[in-house]
Amino acid sequence: MKELSKLKSQNKKGNQKSKKGPWIFLGVSLLLYLLVYLFDKVKAIAVAERFYQLSKEILPFLIIVFVLMVLINLFMKVSTLVKYMGKESGLKGWIIAIIAGIFSIGAIYLWFPLLKEMKDKGVKPGLIAVFLYNRGIKLHWLPLMALYFGLKYVFILTIVTILASLIQGTIIDYIVKEKGK
């Protein structure tokens, strides 16, 4: 109970802090675009076209992430998350993080809000890092990768990536404590 109330108070502080940041980031990005527009209009139009193309690509994933967030809010109890991916989750937690990372799709930044919610609910930071690292294994693209680099290379790279994710998870858990903001 103590742990839960501590998590809630941390969330409040975090939410207060993160209101202006995203808009400042967007402002800086727009400013950079404006600079390009002033110096090279042709390139600026190409950038706008690329932006439109990327936006179209990520929209379906954004909807998936939104639905997942609603489902987590709706059905995932804090106690369940803490049991399977919290401090005491052990080997089970590592395996879940690896598999979830490998099977996750879409751009990495689309996952941040969902991962923040999970972190706020008590999921170990190390397991979030393991999840993010294993996103490097793109299961659906592995056949194409094998075509370029060979099956042996893809197999070894996949195994080494999983092992590296465990190293990173351990480092993150060691350095980033719950209050590690």
Added chain:
Amino acid sequence: MKLNEAIRKAAKTMNTVFPMIVGILILISLFDILIPPSSYQLVFRGTILDPIIGAILGSVVAGNPVNSYIISGDLLKQGISLITVTAFLISWVTVGVIQLPAEIEFMGKKFALIRNLSAFILSLLVALLTVIGVSLL
């Protein structure tokens, strides 16, 4: 939690995410157009520092991993070493300099910085171990 409340909570988070995602997309678009992939090979010098340069390049660029396979295949053809190409491939998918502000915003400064820094160092280790593994098997 009721459905309405669950949707409202998710929408509130998405509201914070929205400007971040638009900002990241602008930066990625700028990078893609201003620094075309064909110019990547120019940074490699054929020295021991190449894997580090590969990892730096992979950390800064962003986009679909398929692009990294195509670029890497091309780099291999140009004679760039497998260890350099692997460091580039792995850092492409595990390190994110462009999205770092978003990661800091959501996951906290300490988490984001340590995760990206360790992922950068690990990309070199993964590259080394993969190349050793390939040559041994």
